[in-house]
Amino acid sequence: MTRRVLGPGFWALAFAAGALGQSFTERGFLETDFIGYPQTAPNDSGQAIGEALFRYEAFYKLDSDWQFAGGIDARADTHEQVDRAWELSWDDRESRRPSFEVRQLNATYSKKKLTLVLGKQFVRWGKADILNPTDRFAPQDYLSVVDSDFLAISAARATYGGQSNTIDLVWAPLFTPSRIPLLDQRWSNLPSGIALTELPPSFPGGSQFGARWNHIGSVAEYSLSFYDGHNNLPLFNFQEPQPLTVDVERYYPQMRMYGGDAAIPLKGVTVKAEAAYFTSATKTEDEYALYVVQVERQAGEWFFIGGYAGQVVTEHRSVFDFAPDRGLTSAFLGRAGCTIDTNRSVALETAVRQNGKGEWAKLEYSQAFGAHWRATAAFTLIRGDESDFLGQYRRNSHTMLALRYSF
Amino acid sequence: MSSASWGWTPVPRPTSTPVARRGGPGGPAQTWRSAPRLREHRSKLARPGGIGPLACLLLLAVPLAAQDARQIVAESQRRGRADSQRYEGSLEVISANNKVSKKHWQSDRLGSYGNSKALIRFTEPAEVKGVALLVVNHPERSSDQWMWTPAIGRDRRIAQQDRSTRFFGTDFSFEDLEERDVGQFDYSLQGEEAIDGAPCWRIESKPKEGKSSQYTSSRVWIRKDNYVPVQYENYVKDKLVRRLAEKDIQNIQGIWTARQLEMTDLGRKSRTILKLENVRYNVPMKDADFTVQALRRQM
Numbered sequence A: 001m002t003r004r005v006l007g008p009g010f011w012a013l014a015f016a017a018g019a020l021g022q023s024f025t026e027r028g029f030l031e032t033d034f035i036g037y038p039q040t041a042p043n044d045s046g047q048a049i050g051e052a053l054f055r056y057e058a059f060y061k062l063d064s065d066w067q068f069a070g071g072i073d074a075r076a077d078t079h080e081q082v083d084r085a086w087e088l089s090w091d092d093r094e095s096r097r098p099s100f101e102v103r104q105l106n107a108t109y110s111k112k113k114l115t116l117v118l119g120k121q122f123v124r125w126g127k128a129d130i131l132n133p134t135d136r137f138a139p140q141d142y143l144s145v146v147d148s149d150f151l152a153i154s155a156a157r158a159t160y161g162g163q164s165n166t167i168d169l170v171w172a173p174l175f176t177p178s179r180i181p182l183l184d185q186r187w188s189n190l191p192s193g194i195a196l197t198e199l200p201p202s203f204p205g206g207s208q209f210g211a212r213w214n215h216i217g218s219v220a221e222y223s224l225s226f227y228d229g230h231n232n233l234p235l236f237n238f239q240e241p242q243p244l245t246v247d248v249e250r251y252y253p254q255m256r257m258y259g260g261d262a263a264i265p266l267k268g269v270t271v272k273a274e275a276a277y278f279t280s281a282t283k284t285e286d287e288y289a290l291y292v293v294q295v296e297r298q299a300g301e302w303f304f305i306g307g308y309a310g311q312v313v314t315e316h317r318s319v320f321d322f323a324p325d326r327g328l329t330s331a332f333l334g335r336a337g338c339t340i341d342t343n344r345s346v347a348l349e350t351a352v353r354q355n356g357k358g359e360w361a362k363l364e365y366s367q368a369f370g371a372h373w374r375a376t377a378a379f380t381l382i383r384g385d386e387s388d389f390l391g392q393y394r395r396n397s398h399t400m401l402a403l404r405y406s407f
Numbered sequence B: 001m002s003s004a005s006w007g008w009t010p011v012p013r014p015t016s017t018p019v020a021r022r023g024g025p026g027g028p029a030q031t032w033r034s035a036p037r038l039r040e041h042r043s044k045l046a047r048p049g050g051i052g053p054l055a056c057l058l059l060l061a062v063p064l065a066a067q068d069a070r071q072i073v074a075e076s077q078r079r080g081r082a083d084s085q086r087y088e089g090s091l092e093v094i095s096a097n098n099k100v101s102k103k104h105w106q107s108d109r110l111g112s113y114g115n116s117k118a119l120i121r122f123t124e125p126a127e128v129k130g131v132a133l134l135v136v137n138h139p140e141r142s143s144d145q146w147m148w149t150p151a152i153g154r155d156r157r158i159a160q161q162d163r164s165t166r167f168f169g170t171d172f173s174f175e176d177l178e179e180r181d182v183g184q185f186d187y188s189l190q191g192e193e194a195i196d197g198a199p200c201w202r203i204e205s206k207p208k209e210g211k212s213s214q215y216t217s218s219r220v221w222i223r224k225d226n227y228v229p230v231q232y233e234n235y236v237k238d239k240l241v242r243r244l245a246e247k248d249i250q251n252i253q254g255i256w257t258a259r260q261l262e263m264t265d266l267g268r269k270s271r272t273i274l275k276l277e278n279v280r281y282n283v284p285m286k287d288a289d290f291t292v293q294a295l296r297r298q299m
Helices: A003-020 A392-395 B035-048 B055-080
Strands: A024-036 A048-061 A066-077 A100-111 A114-121 A153-160 A163-174 A195-198 A208-214 A221-230 A237-243 A243-249 A254-263 A270-279 A288-301 A302-315 A332-339 A343-353 A359-371 A375-385 A398-406 B084-094 B099-108 B117-124 B134-135 B146-148 B152-159 B184-193 B198-207 B215-221 B229-236 B241-252 B255-265 B270-281
Touching: A048 A100, A163 B134, A332 B055, A359 A392, A375 A392, B055 B184, B184 B215, B198 B229, B241 B270
Parallel strands: A195 A243
Antiparallel strands: A024 A048, A024 A398, A048 A066, A066 A100, A100 A114, A114 A153, A153 A163, A163 A208, A208 A221, A221 A254, A237 A243, A254 A270, A270 A288, A288 A302, A302 A332, A332 A343, A343 A359, A359 A375, A375 A398, B084 B099, B084 B270, B099 B117, B117 B134, B134 B146, B146 B152, B184 B198, B198 B215, B215 B229, B229 B241, B241 B255, B255 B270
């Protein structure tokens, strides 16, 4: 009886799966990381951290016009950087990484020169590789400052144009902040002995809007961009209700950006440049310009990227902020990598402050085993003065071992 | 992947058996794009005045031979024309010490020779699933290429000077993925030679002045019976650096198609075998699916 009832349903599902298979793709991985810190930090004695991340993404193309994408992250760790509450997060506003998170969920409609994307999605602007001043719709997870990861935003995006010229309009009704280091952990670099209390953050209302025109020519690519919204990196209010007790409140200043970027392939190297000028109606936020100039070259199995990131402050107003984008300026940036063979690669990234007060370097070796497994070993070295953005993390040099199974 | 000269997108070089095709962009009219220039060139040389008939004949011999070689190549390309092509590629990269890594991709191509656009998207192994390459070919210059890496959510334009590097661990370089117009090269007929028992023309091609290529010259063997190219050799100066062998040639929808391509990198002593599965021609495709915007759609 059961077989008779289930039979037609089973075949219907099997047929549907077969039809779906024509336009359905999925991918993901399970990764476990071990991170070891040789030194303790004043506010964090932990020296060994274990992390696990399961990521699943699926894509379905309904027809030639419609496409859907969805993805989820599930995390766990030993250092309470991941929230212990088993809840599904959509807006990424938690201080800790959520244990379950909608990584992306969006619908794409494309017709002739128009592409519309609606939902939680990644929006990346800019052409430089190490620092992108114009990348305003790309908040990041900075819990471990030098190993950041991008967060998706809830937005509507319309792109119109062909191969040569495109106009990109982005409207984000819900603000997504960058995730900053936890106050009780080493990457916040706070002194011990002070009772810090984090007050509920003040998230801005209203929406964010941005527009970008991009041109692809035979000799160069360049774009102009505009953003009006809020900085996804916070400023801080400190209050001292009683001695040795400090209340901290995050808030996010209004921001307007005027930017541009270009990539020009020359005979020997490709030159990339990106710059943006930021103004703010918030009285405690600086007004400043960030710029990056870099050259890159691929030679055989090697690639090289080298450049300089700079900053010009036109009006200094902020007191307490967390700004890794500005912290990486006035610095020489470099990246080099080599593909040893089809399974092995090695890479080196570095940033050296112009005044010599902060250095960061990361050496990474990665090897694949078969079609699914990859092991990665990395060593990150940080040196410098306490007063420098990079140098303040000098106790956070670390090693990382990762094992990933991809499917 | 081609030989440098008329390059192709990882699109098997088809030949033979002309099929009915539309005119207009990508149609037969473009196939002989270079012919009028050749005729003009010849007529100038033959113009009387100062040069004696014998000298004229001697001078004519070279361009005529060049035209023959060009016409053979053009005919080979003409026979492989289709509005579009789709296939699933299965790759085996075999290193010098016989380590084998396997990859799969899906290739879509819109148009043919010169004006075509191609999109290659890896489907396996899992860790590179979604990585994609867009190649936009131009009749008058080198192609534009962009690579999409979903893990970092960025597209990267492949600069001209980087085209000689290997494409994603295979023995094909980025330049080998181009599909170039016949008018971008000079050709000369070098002789005749049998490959696997089949009589072939051996043709040498060199990039025209102002044309950038990692290869100084290339040679192709084209079968005389059906105009199928069966082997390419690519040289840097006088050194042979890459050899491409095309095998398992089958007639698919009226187009002779090599189902197996073997590229050997003689410097690295490694080779890549690409097998083409589920090859289909004239599949409906949209021009809008071959843009940088479309490249970012992660299917």
